[in-house]
Amino acid sequence: MSGVELIQQIIAIVTNQNLIAKGILIILLTMYLLFSLILSRQIFLLNNTVNQVTFSPVFKLLGLIHLVLVIGLLFFTLTAL
Amino acid sequence: MQNNLQGEFVLNNTTSSQKTSEEKITQQDTPLTVPEQKQKKEPVKKILSQRVHNRPHFFSSYCEYPEGITFENQNPDEIILLLIRRDFITNLPWILGSILLAVVPFALASIITFIFPNLLLSQTTQAVILAFYYVVVFGFILTEFAIWYFNVALVTNQRIIDVDVSGILFKDVAETQLELVQDVSYNQNGAVRSIFDYGDILVQTAGTLPNFEFDRAPQPSSIVRIIGNLIDKEVNEKNP
Numbered sequence: 439m440s441g442v443e444l445i446q447q448i449i450a451i452v453t454n455q456n457l458i459a460k461g462i463l464i465i466l467l468t469m470y471l472l473f474s475l476i477l478s479r480q481i482f483l484l485n486n487t488v489n490q491v492t493f494s495p496v497f498k499l500l501g502l503i504h505l506v507l508v509i510g511l512l513f514f515t516l517t518a519l
Numbered sequence: 520m521q522n523n524l525q526g527e528f529v530l531n532n533t534t535s536s537q538k539t540s541e542e543k544i545t546q547q548d549t550p551l552t553v554p555e556q557k558q559k560k561e562p563v564k565k566i567l568s569q570r571v572h573n574r575p576h577f578f579s580s581y582c583e584y585p586e587g588i589t590f591e592n593q594n595p596d597e598i599i600l601l602l603i604r605r606d607f608i609t610n611l612p613w614i615l616g617s618i619l620l621a622v623v624p625f626a627l628a629s630i631i632t633f634i635f636p637n638l639l640l641s642q643t644t645q646a647v648i649l650a651f652y653y654v655v656v657f658g659f660i661l662t663e664f665a666i667w668y669f670n671v672a673l674v675t676n677q678r679i680i681d682v683d684v685s686g687i688l689f690k691d692v693a694e695t696q697l698e699l700v701q702d703v704s705y706n707q708n709g710a711v712r713s714i715f716d717y718g719d720i721l722v723q724t725a726g727t728l729p730n731f732e733f734d735r736a737p738q739p740s741s742i743v744r745i746i747g748n749l750i751d752k753e754v755n756e757k758n759p
Binding site for chain 1: 574575577647665684688
């Protein structure tokens, strides 16, 4: 690959808004995935501290749904975009 | 709350809001002191059978004799008398904030195309960005709710437990035996607190032990009265 072709490829990448958006989304989603992991784990731990029989499983499920949504979105961004 | 014949303090079967005004007057007239007549220790099951337990909702901020609640290191014979959280009305700011955040994309949709006319993102990319935004809003709601939900104080027949969650990563659990509680008081300053009947409760413990503060607790006068009665009972049991 010549120098001109390389520069043209870089310009193509830089001017491709979808590609830039994908890169930013992957970075943000990865950071948010860490947060959602911590949140989900904390919800599980705190429910052990004070357990409300009727609602605790629902709350844990909500934490898991949040985590699954983030993983799904990250997976979709990596593969489909 | 009233005394039964054996001198055991029991909460009324009905909640305070369900009581008639006549009953309330009777309660107010009843001195909040423990009768001198001492009782023999009753089996826990018998004590439990005399009381109607309430099943708290997920949004309950005050519940007497909550049913279906357990906590870490709970003793087998330990009965939860009170479940206290911050008054639910204190959640209003973040609930309104969440609603606002949920409608922001619709409001901004036309403005964004006006501000960034050269924005050429595909429909899929836009959909993913929007989905990510709503996942973040969902996370915000979960976090705020968790902070409220786990900021809980439990008054049992043996001790007072205060769980403080200041952020999703910061948990502080403190407890004290009822016999170490010396005084309990509350303050209710401001119009909003008076209208919605919530205030800060301060439980003072003996010596160098840390005091407890139940921040923005609902029905503070009832809570103070119940804890006060429990302290009196402890004192009378120790010094008959």
